[in-house]
Amino acid sequence: MKSSVLAFFIATSAFAQSIDSMIDRELPALVETYKAFHIAPELSRLEEKTSATVATRLRALGYTVVDHVGKYEDNAACYGVVAIMKNGDGPVLLVRTDMDALPVPEKTGVPYASQNANVMHACGHDIHMTTLLGTASMLAQLKSRWHGTVMLVGQPAEEVVQGASAMVRDRLYERFPRPNFAIALHDNASMPAGRIGYCPGYFMSNSDSVNITVRGLGGHGASPQSTKDPIVVASEIVLALQTIVSRETSPLDPVVVTVGSFHGGAKRNVIPDQVELLLTVRTYKPEVRKRVLASIERIAKGIASAAGIPDDRAPIVEVSKTEATDATYNDPALTDRLSRALKRDMGADNVVQIDPLMVSEDFGRFGLDRQIPICMLNVGAVDPAKIASGARLPSLHSSEFSPVPEPTIRGGVKAMTLATLELLR
Ligand SMILES: [Zn+2]
Numbered sequence: 001m002k003s004s005v006l007a008f009f010i011a012t013s014a015f016a017q018s019i020d021s022m023i024d025r026e027l028p029a030l031v032e033t034y035k036a037f038h039i040a041p042e043l044s045r046l047e048e049k050t051s052a053t054v055a056t057r058l059r060a061l062g063y064t065v066v067d068h069v070g071k072y073e074d075n076a077a078c079y080g081v082v083a084i085m086k087n088g089d090g091p092v093l094l095v096r097t098d099m100d101a102l103p104v105p106e107k108t109g110v111p112y113a114s115q116n117a118n119v120m121h122a123c124g125h126d127i128h129m130t131t132l133l134g135t136a137s138m139l140a141q142l143k144s145r146w147h148g149t150v151m152l153v154g155q156p157a158e159e160v161v162q163g164a165s166a167m168v169r170d171r172l173y174e175r176f177p178r179p180n181f182a183i184a185l186h187d188n189a190s191m192p193a194g195r196i197g198y199c200p201g202y203f204m205s206n207s208d209s210v211n212i213t214v215r216g217l218g219g220h221g222a223s224p225q226s227t228k229d230p231i232v233v234a235s236e237i238v239l240a241l242q243t244i245v246s247r248e249t250s251p252l253d254p255v256v257v258t259v260g261s262f263h264g265g266a267k268r269n270v271i272p273d274q275v276e277l278l279l280t281v282r283t284y285k286p287e288v289r290k291r292v293l294a295s296i297e298r299i300a301k302g303i304a305s306a307a308g309i310p311d312d313r314a315p316i317v318e319v320s321k322t323e324a325t326d327a328t329y330n331d332p333a334l335t336d337r338l339s340r341a342l343k344r345d346m347g348a349d350n351v352v353q354i355d356p357l358m359v360s361e362d363f364g365r366f367g368l369d370r371q372i373p374i375c376m377l378n379v380g381a382v383d384p385a386k387i388a389s390g391a392r393l394p395s396l397h398s399s400e401f402s403p404v405p406e407p408t409i410r411g412g413v414k415a416m417t418l419a420t421l422e423l424l425r
């Protein structure tokens with residue numbers, strides 16, 4: 001090893017250690033911040049107090065903050081936060097946290113459990129906000145180590161995939177600098193706390209919401225011959241929809257068709273007039289997405305027709321325009337650059353490649369259809385001893401999901417700080 005290279009490695013590892021001690025100093029306050037977010041969760045689109053806390057804290061750290069950024073289609077108040085720190089010439093980096101919680105009654109039993117009935121930070125967006133604030137503080141202290149503009153974004157309404165679009169619609173990139181890169185972090189309910197996961201290319205799937213109204217001809221439950229029973233027809237549709245995955249799609253293309261809600265009928269001896277099915281559909285490739293949605297309509301209508309339901313009572317198949325989001329595509333070059341930098345400073349064992357997921361996110365909207373390279377990293381949130389024990393691990397959105405605060409926040413702040421320093425060095 002050349003001496004200049006050796007000196008570089010010694011310098012970087014010494015620097016990584018000094019970052020560790022800076023984070024250690026901040027950690028007790030950050031854990032308190034996390035618990036304060038966790039105890040007072042707010043649902044999607046209602047993040048008024050949460051966003052005010054994020055804005056106030058970023059202002060106190062020296063950022064120029066604008067709140068109430070975002071425009072929903074129905075013109076409801078929108079609680080997006082944008083915080084800018086300009087530090088000389090250089091690239092613009094967008095770092096995003098989401099802020100909303102879920103309609104889940106908390107069952108973790110932790111002392112800082114939610115005090116808002118039936119609302120819980122069950123997806124860890126409280127971890128993300130805390131990590132963003134910790135990173136913001138580190139960057140404010142490390143101004144000699146980076147050049148450019150940091151643009152921190154507090155995004156509302158991620159769980160209903162409306163917040164990112166609302167912020168872009170509110171002229172985000174005209175009112176504020178257009179970023180050269182956008183990064184984000186999400187906690188992970190199966191990785192050891194503090195470990196970082198990355199996935200180049202497709203990371204999270206397209207998500208579509210489909211409603212099917214199966215219309216029959218109702219009547220007496222004892223006289224099926226004079227009816228067209230929508231419960232039987234809808235049942236056949238539910239089963240046949242699975243053949244889209246198993247018989248119409250390449251086994252190498254991931255697809256999920258889930259009927260999460262099946263509603264019809266009110267009394268055992270009455271054949272109802274109609275049944276409502278609510279579906280979520282997950283895909284990756286655009287052409288697969290288009291074909292799967294078309295197949296759902298074809299199968300629903302075909303089965304109804306085979307059952308003798310007249311054309312004017314054919315199923316109504318609606319694909320939601322608002323409850324949908326595109327796949328999250330991590331720019332491969334950006335992901336490679338970040339994973340190399342993080343491995344160098346956090347150790348290769350602590351930064352690992354992970355598989356794509358069939359959950360969805362609207363973070364990709366900040367990339368404007370791949371015009372701006374984006375990368376979402378994961379941070380493990382689970383006690384390693386619990387993973388080793390083989391115990392069942394509550395998933396994200398579970399009423400029992402409970403990240404281990406200290407190591408998760410430590411890993412998140414370190415990774416996002418190092419990622420920023422790499423991109424703005
Ligand atoms: Zn979620």
Ligand SMILES: [Zn+2]
Nearest residue numbers: 123124125186
């Ligand atoms: Zn989430």
